[in-house]
Amino acid sequence: MKKAISPVIATVIIVAVTIAIAIAVALWMTGLVGSFTGTENLQIVSAYATKNNDGWTIYLQVKNVGTVDVTIDNIFINGVPVSGLTGYVQSITVNGEVQDMSNINIPIGTGKTVNMEIAVKGYVAGQMLEIKLHSAAGKEYPKQITLP
Known part of the structure; x- marks a missing residue:
């Protein structure tokens, strides 16, 4: 009998990876937008x-x-x-x-x-x-x- 990870743990891993990728994309987009907008001072x-x-x-x-x-x-x-x-x-x-x-x-x-x-x-x-x-x-x- 082969052992595999439970569906609950697999779901948690998939959600964690998705959140990490979403945060990375959001930070990248913020930096990209910041380079195109100027500051008034x-x-x-x-x-x-x-x-x-x-x-x-x-x-x-x-x-x-x-x-x-x-x-x-x-x-x-x-x-x-x-x-x-x-x-x-x-x-x-x-x-x-x-x-x-x-x-x-x-x-x-x-x-x-x-x-x-x-x-x-x-x-x-x-x-x-x-x-x-x-x-x-x-x-x-x-x-x-x-x-x-």
Whole structure:
């Protein structure tokens, strides 16, 4: 009489091998998808403010350190979009070009850096402002600046 493994043990072995193969395929697919999708990441390299005649100029240097191009589609000051701060925000300039505050569109290519200047008035010396850059992908990049 020949001995063989029981059907229960054979079923357990088959299920275990199937689960192991499924896990291996899932990990392989995750790595494959990860190599085709990019990551968005902006870095605010420097941020400071200087006093001018009737207000302040906020200087931001923003670098795209991610693997995809990023578009800034809005800027918030203390949680309020700049389009709603017409009495406070005088102008926004990016690399020397004036931005339309009601339709912000600041593209930053991968590895590129932009220099932003935000002219504001109506704030007081010593006040802390939170500047938040909002990307078209929905990410936010905040920075706090104290007015001198």
